[in-house]
Amino acid sequence: SGPVGLLVAAGSGSRLGASIPKAFVEVAGRPMLEWSLEALRAAGIGDIVVALPDGAVAPAGVIGVRGGATRSESVGAALAAAPGSGPIVVHDAARPLVPPSLFADVLAALEHADCAIAAARVTDTVKEADPDGAVVATLDRSKLWAVQTPQAFRREALQAALSVDAAILARATDDAWLVERAGGTVRVVESSPANFKITTPHDLQVAELLLRQRG
């Protein structure tokens, strides 16, 4: 069967400083999660499960589930409600600028991997420092990727990867890492830094300007 989209929208968004959950903060006149829903539909993905904060109402035409305490628990809750048996594409509601074509790109890359993730080449030099700020290493930038969503998964691979202790789920900042640690194959699909995640008030201002331009 066809792909199912899981939209994770259950985060509090405390770093944004808003009084309502981040996915419901308005960006260019619509709740943030609506931009990602529109992109999923434009990509031809009609089966969508949204992981929501406690008490939130699901948007029309999607399956709503209550999210978990961590991002990966929210993915697990959404996966449990996913219809059919086709591949899964996970997307953050916090990335409203996603181009619809990126969903097809990551799904196509599943032909050669258990998981395929949108990622942008790193343009800054990245260093590792100890807690005092002393630099211990400078990483080889040419090999580094800043990971985004969408992330596509063969369904069995995602199910197996999520079947681990809550303590491990809590450490996962992306679901692809869970596939890596389970021994699965993960590929990057080159994406633009324009598909950034809204975390801070500055990110929200930039997204507002860009989405207003789209009209």
Ligand code: C5P
């Ligand atoms: O915290 P961060 O910005 O990395 O969250 C990424 C995405 O995961 C957001 O779209 C957020 O709504 C979602 N999330 C979730 N459930 C949680 C934590 C985060 O659905 N418990």
